[in-house]
Amino acid sequence: MTLTLPNWTWDYLETVFEDLAQTPAEKVAVLHLVAVTREMSPFLSKLDLLREIICIGLVLLPDHDRPPSAANLRPSSTAASGGTC
Numbered sequence: 001m002t003l004t005l006p007n008w009t010w011d012y013l014e015t016v017f018e019d020l021a022q023t024p025a026e027k028v029a030v031l032h033l034v035a036v037t038r039e040m041s042p043f044l045s046k047l048d049l050l051r052e053i054i055c056i057g058l059v060l061l062p063d064h065d066r067p068p069s070a071a072n073l074r075p076s077s078t079a080a081s082g083g084t085c
Helices: 010-020 024-043 046-059
Strands: none
Touching: 010 024, 010 046, 024 046
């Protein structure tokens, strides 16, 4: 059985991220990122679009909850690099 995601609109996504933004700077950044992602969406696969939307959400995480930067990660010979976050 395949489950599908509920339908959503770009306006709905903007509203959700805007509500999650805690500072005016975060609000501006999120609205800009959603606008750019919306413009690029016709050129992205569904997987890439979902990845970009998740990355926008990561912008809103408090500093202590953010994933470590690449500079702080231990090198791994088996890990593949990739992603856009």
